[in-house]
Amino acid sequence: MDWDVIQQKWSKRWDKDRIFETDPEPGKPKFYLTVAYPYPNSPQHIGHGRTYTLTDVYARYKRMKGYNVLFPMAFHYTGTPILAMSKRIAEGDKDLIDTFKKIYKIHPEIIPTLIEPIKIAKYFHEEIKVGMKEIGYSIDWRREFTTIDPQYSAFIHWQFNKLRKKGLIMRGSHPVGWCPKDRNPVGQHDTLGDVEPEIGEYTLIMFKLEKYRLPTATLRPETLFGVTNIWINPEAIYVKANVDGESWIISQEAAEKLQYLSMKITIEKEVKGSDFIGEEVENPLSKTKISILPASFVDPRNGTGVVMSVPAHAPYDYQALKDLGKRQEILQKYKLREGLINSIKIPVIITSVEYSGIPSEQIINKMKIDNQNDPKLEDATSDLYKHEFHLGKMAEGTGKYKGMSISDARDKVKDHIFTAGNGKVIYEILNRPVICRCGTECLVKIFEEQWFINYGESKWKDLARKCIDKIDILPEEIRPEFDYTIGWLKRKACARESGLGTKLPWDKEWIIESLSDSVIYMSYYLISKYVNKYNLSKDQLTENVFDYILLGEGNLEDEARNSSIGIKILQEMREEFEYFYPLDSRHSGRDLVPNHLTFFLFNHSAIFPEVNWPRQIVINGSVLMDGKKMSKSFGNIIPLREAVKTYGADPLRLAILATAELLQDADISLSLVKTFNERIERLYGTIVWALDKRGALDKRELRVEDRWMLSRLQMIIKQSTDALEKLRCREAIHNIIYIADQDVQWYLRRSKVNLDKNRTAIITAVIYEVIQTRIRLLAPFAPFISEEIWELMGNRETISTAVWPKLENSKIDLEAEEGEELIKNLLEDTLKIVRVTNIKPRKVIYYTSSEWKWKVYLEMLQSVDQDSLDMRLLMSSIMQKEEMKRRAKQVSSFTKKLIEEVRTVPLDMRKRRLKIKILNESDILKTATDFLEKELGAEVSIYNETDSYKYDPRDKAVYSKPYRPAIFIE
């Protein structure tokens, strides 16, 4: 295939015919889908291709299903990544420049110009756009924009003013993920492995040791009633420090870290953890004294390095206590009183349905955990935690909290500790360690005087939950990740001091960051078409204009006059929005669930009325190359444009989507791409052959194999359509490419016997019909070759706008399917016997079953179908008939022999066979005699076992069964 020629030809044709330029068509159902606009800070590689190709396949499929499909694209310039990239070039970063030269083949003269951020953005913007055209994405390019266009900024101003008016934007201190080395906030794009730092709120509870306070950090303050001891790591360094005027004992690392949380810390003295072992501290709630015990599992970097131990409800604590009791040498080393550990009483302070006695002990026994290093403790902890949180109640011995739900008790205990001055809040990274791209571990910093969007606002959270509850998610299994994110999400810093983008409308010192200016832009594509067409300026796009277009507020005449946008245009803009919104499908990689996609839901729910909330989210996993993650160090990054140039867009698109369903990692290999190339060439060869000889499809002359082929085609239409509806591309491709190919190969093998002109005309007509359908099923995946073949077949319109194949029930022919299956199986069985016996057959004789066997067989199928295969009942029912009674012995032994076989017939096959009733095997096999003779190289005869004239020297005929004729070879 000369892909270059084919691709250019069809790209031009699509452009010329403007088939992807979509305008409202009242009365025609619309389908509006978008995929995250790319950051133009580097070219796209094969890994980027998955989400975009998937979206394009969906767009093309929906278009053929009769929808008015809108698929637009823009470019996200916002933020620091582009600045960072230009800085690295300016600094002469050898690694980066090498990558640009060697992997992305950027001309050496261009590289020095990329020290200007805007030039980088523009260069890669063009590069990505050309690549998207080359790979065949069906985009309406009239709507293109960048996020630093002044008109887009006007739109973002509108968004931010709206949020602020609703009280969702605030200024104040606010925790952010932070790199202490770069002294910068970190988001997902700044970390190794693109991990979003999740910030959690911990409660510090102060235990007293003389004049000092020992703060322990916990997510479960309500368990304070169950504390039996404090853990300290004897090997770690602790400090006595003045923290905001109080005397604290905490780990050295904690003292370092807490400074970032706006605490004033002066270190007075370093001490070893071991110095505190055996000391007693006072529980601030119960005022009881408990011991400080040694624990090597305490990580001084976690929390404060001081840990409260709640053995009844924390499996780690329980196991550590048990382990310590057995370690005499440690007890002696720290001069701990004999019997101390055993004398510790373990109070159970939460009761729940599944647990009696000590819950930790129970789950540890159940999971067969026997030491504190067992990784299963992690699961035990989270299982117990979840169970108790949702189903637990505060138990006896928790005073006024008794009977409360855990979440109520948590809030109340917290209040109590705080009012008494024994508590404080700190923030930690929940999914630590999160590592900055510079190699430093990120921590939490309280950022003063920050602008943030308050995703923690509880009414807003409720709206977002309502929004997610209504939306479809593909695949559904990822829904809990959204619920989880909505749960932990709090404030999100929305502006930075540097980077490209839009300034905060009310505070020009700040630039809105990239995860905040990309949440409702799907609505802007409906405006940008007009901005581009009529050259609308940012001044014309007033707040009132956006209110009118996007919310239907205000008055058309007034807004048209005030903005000097013509009435007709402004009205059209409003109609365009009303027609296309809400968004029908949003596509993205899985990594954007905890940030972008959740923000997208939050913002839509805040700004738009419920009718305009998005309808569906589609998420896909990542891409591996030859089983490995793509990375420079593996040398397996292949730029998308280069791959298209080398292998062709269609084979590449197929390979990207063929190996995995949505959430799985797709594993691409170049050999797979080549395989698709070969398949496409074969398809092309077949159609050229068929076109050349093609005759008319005369229904009266169709044989069983012809009817089989056409019936199989219906199955392929059904399976691929069902799969594509849920974007199960792997399954769809499997049907359209592999299954269909297998069937066509069988059909050709089967039909190319004793071909006369008449037969050839019919076979080619069948093949023509198959390909005409198949090529339309293939079109969303491999648009270029599909167009080429479609045209070759004499179609004037493009396949991109053709109608998706419909299932034709009249062509489903169960008898032909079973008949052809019979021939296939019989041929295989015969060849097997020939191989095993090693005889060269002269004659092959098949004996089909007598009618009474069929009747018994069908009755058995029926009984299994009713799920009541009672042998005695079945026999007595069969034996009621006179013809069965006559041969009772034969019938009984036949039934017994067949019973296991009948049980294993799959449900759909059973149904089909019951519908067909008695299959005329003799007739079917007789039409296939020529074929079987050719395949076996022997004379083939067919008899029914009741034929008196049959040739049956070895008495084989009696072994015949329905669908399994008896075989005799000599």
Ligand SMILES: [Zn+2]
């Ligand atoms: Zn860093």
